[in-house]
Amino acid sequence: MGFLDIRNVTKSYGPVEVLHRIDIAVEEGEFLVLVGPSGCGKSTLLNMIAGLEGISGGEIAIKGRVVNGVHPSKRNIAMVFQSYALYPNMTVGQNMTFGLEMHGVPKPERDRALADVAKLLQIDHLLDRKPGQLSGGQRQRVAMGRALVRNPDVFLFDEPLSNLDAKLRVDMRTEIKKLHQKLKTTIVYVTHDQIEALTLSTRIAVMNKGHVQQLGTPKEIYDTPANLFVATFMGSPAMNIVPATVVMENGHPHAALTDADGGVHRLRFSQANLAAWEGKNILLGIRPEAITDPEGADRKSQNIQPFTNRVTVTEPAGSDTFVTMTLSGKDAIARMRADASVEPGQKFDFAINMEKAVAFDPATEERITP
Amino acid sequence: MAAVTQDTAVSTGRITRAFIYLVLILFALFYLLPLYVMGVNSLKPLAEITGGNMMALPSTWTLDPWRSAWSTAQIGVEPTGLKPYFLNSILMVVPAVAISTIVGALNGYVLTKWRFRGDTWVFGLMLFSCFIPFQIVLIPMAVVLGKLGLAGSVSGLILVHVVYGIGFTTLYFRNYYASFPTELVRAAMIDGAGFFRIFWRILLPVSGPIAVVSVIWQFTNIWNDFLFGVSFGGTSQPMTVALNNLVQSSTGVKEYNVHFAGAILAALPTLFVYIVAGRYFVRGLMAGSVKG
Numbered sequence: 001m002g003f004l005d006i007r008n009v010t011k012s013y014g015p016v017e018v019l020h021r022i023d024i025a026v027e028e029g030e031f032l033v034l035v036g037p038s039g040c041g042k043s044t045l046l047n048m049i050a051g052l053e054g055i056s057g058g059e060i061a062i063k064g065r066v067v068n069g070v071h072p073s074k075r076n077i078a079m080v081f082q083s084y085a086l087y088p089n090m091t092v093g094q095n096m097t098f099g100l101e102m103h104g105v106p107k108p109e110r111d112r113a114l115a116d117v118a119k120l121l122q123i124d125h126l127l128d129r130k131p132g133q134l135s136g137g138q139r140q141r142v143a144m145g146r147a148l149v150r151n152p153d154v155f156l157f158d159e160p161l162s163n164l165d166a167k168l169r170v171d172m173r174t175e176i177k178k179l180h181q182k183l184k185t186t187i188v189y190v191t192h193d194q195i196e197a198l199t200l201s202t203r204i205a206v207m208n209k210g211h212v213q214q215l216g217t218p219k220e221i222y223d224t225p226a227n228l229f230v231a232t233f234m235g236s237p238a239m240n241i242v243p244a245t246v247v248m249e250n251g252h253p254h255a256a257l258t259d260a261d262g263g264v265h266r267l268r269f270s271q272a273n274l275a276a277w278e279g280k281n282i283l284l285g286i287r288p289e290a291i292t293d294p295e296g297a298d299r300k301s302q303n304i305q306p307f308t309n310r311v312t313v314t315e316p317a318g319s320d321t322f323v324t325m326t327l328s329g330k331d332a333i334a335r336m337r338a339d340a341s342v343e344p345g346q347k348f349d350f351a352i353n354m355e356k357a358v359a360f361d362p363a364t365e366e367r368i369t370p
Numbered sequence: 371m372a373a374v375t376q377d378t379a380v381s382t383g384r385i386t387r388a389f390i391y392l393v394l395i396l397f398a399l400f401y402l403l404p405l406y407v408m409g410v411n412s413l414k415p416l417a418e419i420t421g422g423n424m425m426a427l428p429s430t431w432t433l434d435p436w437r438s439a440w441s442t443a444q445i446g447v448e449p450t451g452l453k454p455y456f457l458n459s460i461l462m463v464v465p466a467v468a469i470s471t472i473v474g475a476l477n478g479y480v481l482t483k484w485r486f487r488g489d490t491w492v493f494g495l496m497l498f499s500c501f502i503p504f505q506i507v508l509i510p511m512a513v514v515l516g517k518l519g520l521a522g523s524v525s526g527l528i529l530v531h532v533v534y535g536i537g538f539t540t541l542y543f544r545n546y547y548a549s550f551p552t553e554l555v556r557a558a559m560i561d562g563a564g565f566f567r568i569f570w571r572i573l574l575p576v577s578g579p580i581a582v583v584s585v586i587w588q589f590t591n592i593w594n595d596f597l598f599g600v601s602f603g604g605t606s607q608p609m610t611v612a613l614n615n616l617v618q619s620s621t622g623v624k625e626y627n628v629h630f631a632g633a634i635l636a637a638l639p640t641l642f643v644y645i646v647a648g649r650y651f652v653r654g655l656m657a658g659s660v661k662g
């Protein structure tokens with residue numbers, strides 16, 4: 001049993017079920033990120049935890065207490081909204097203490113909590129301003145401050161950074177991470193930005209069409225995606241997915257691929273269990289950073305396979321150079337060091353780190369597990 | 371070359387502007403003319419009106435017509451002046467405006483932030499009430515007032531105007547609150563505020579512009595209403611009915627100067643409301659459509 005338990009929860013609007021049997025147990029102090037494309041039901045799930053949406057089936061428990069019928073204000077949660085939802089007619093200070101006031105906390109205690117949090121977030125000088133007189137980043141801080149003063153069991157964030165410009169978003173991301181490491185609070189955080197998900201979370205739930213596709217640590221999600229959806233949704237640029245055939249050579253399963261000129265290459269798998277797929281087609285998944293020039297290859301890897309192919313496009317991107325090639329008729333991207341000398345049209349010797357390669361069943365789109 | 375074009379631009383600008391102002395002034399004079407006529411004629415003795423030019427300024431200035439209209443003129447059979455009726459109107463209009471605005475605000479709040487099954491139907495029906503002409507409801511209303519024992523009283527008139535006004539005020543507030551972010555209401559719910567607290571602390575403080583629209587609309591309509599007043603006013607008739615009785619009285623000479631003074635008296639409160647709140651009126655009407 002976790003700190004926050006989501007057990008078999010479903011949500012229907014009329015006859016349409018938008019969330020299907022969601023099962024997640026969140027431990028105390030965990031930073032769970034719900035990530036997925038627009039309309040997958042992230043906000044709906046978060047609102048159900050908050051008590052702003054009814055629960056059609058299953059139950060949600062916080063600290064062992066089932067809260068299905070409990071009013072939002074009685075769940076001891078705090079929420080940060082995408083639009084910040086600051087009360088326009090109140091000052092920053094009043095905004096932050098409104099919840100305490102409603103819960104009947106006496107004034108001196110409210111002021112103390114306010115002073116503490118304002119100092120923590122460095123907004124002490126803004127307390128007498130109205131939200132309309134704040135910048136986007138300051139509003140964001142106030143919205144978090146309003147959640148913090150309540151000292152709730154669970155923090156809920158609904159895309160709190162999506163209204164900020166790119167630079168500020170990165171700064172606030174770091175800030176939220178620091179805050180979590182310092183306060184060790186339990187957080188459920190909704191985003192559709194997979195980078196935010198990977199950097200902030202201790203665990204990620206990748207959602208699609210009302211299903212949790214995979215629940216795991218950022219590393220698990222990134223290295224061993226449960227299916228094609230997770231593989232392509234998480235990571236930027238996305239994981240390369242190319243058709244391949246499993247063949248046996250020297251008793252080891254290999255992936256047979258064709259290069260741009262029609263030449264066939266055999267790359268040894270690290271997973272021995274793929275022998276069972278001999279002669280069958282699979283989808284091979286390789287992250288861009290697992291395809292490099294031989295010097296840039298991961299030295300710790302036990303299974304670097306050479307591979308010669310023609311380069312179609314090169315895209316220098318500052319710290320890296322992205323190189324596009326054709327693999328088994330599909331475009332595949334390699335991530336090279338910035339100073340790698342690659343020219344379009346050139347035949348280039350790549351090195352593929354097959355330790356990081358994953359295979360998917362083309363029929364079910366699930367990963368073939370060892 | 372550039373200087374030349376700029377020059378012509380300025381001079382054409384000046385001519386057009388002068389023309390526009392001229393037209394505007396003419397229109398303003400045209401619309402102010404009746405007020406002028408009423409004003410000057412209410413300040414001269416009757417002899418000057420009957421014997422001379424309506425447009426001329428008074429040769430002897432007097433406030434007697436105003437005094438007479440206010441406190442001694444013959445209204446129907448009683449020589450009471452308009453004073454008691456003015457009070458009736460105030461006693462009717464203040465609660466009626468206040469109640470219909472508050473109920474409209476609450477309706478708008480519920481219809482946008484506490485949606486329930488069939489709420490669009492409820493709103494549709496309330497909207498429908500805006501299109502029902504006064505005349506149609508006279509008889510049913512009379513029956514209801516009779517049953518409630520409110521016939522011929524100020525309370526009865528208040529009820530009639532509140533019922534009739536709620537459709538409009540609900541429309542105003544619903545459209546205004548529709549653009550009010552629902553996330554704020556949700557945030558307040560999590561903060562622990564209840565139904566009325568959210569309304570009072572979160573929505574009402576930002577409802578100024580639309581409240582002004584509602585108050586002006588309701589005030590002018592209720593103050594200027596004649597039909598309900600004459601039908602249900604009984605012994606506590608409002609200003610409009612009294613003014614009619616003053617002007618229409620068939621006995622004695624027609625005291626035009628007193629009539630003019632009475633008419634201005636009847637128009638003063640609405641004029642006052644417009645001057646005090648008018649500049650918020652347009653802003654409020656626009657508020658629902660343009661955000662930020």
Ligand SMILES: Nc1ncnc2c1ncn2[C@@H]1O[C@H](COP(=O)(O)OP(=O)(O)OP(=O)(O)O)[C@@H](O)[C@H]1O
Nearest residue numbers: 013018036037038039040041042043044045191192
């Ligand atoms: N009141 C409602 N009635 C019917 N369907 C709804 C309602 N609210 C949400 N939905 C549906 O539920 C699904 C999930 O919506 P939700 O807002 O949770 O998506 P989301 O994952 O938060 O997307 P986004 O990233 O765009 O915010 C959507 O398909 C949406 O159309």
Ligand SMILES: [Mg+2]
Nearest residue numbers: 042043044158
């Ligand atoms: Mg959402």
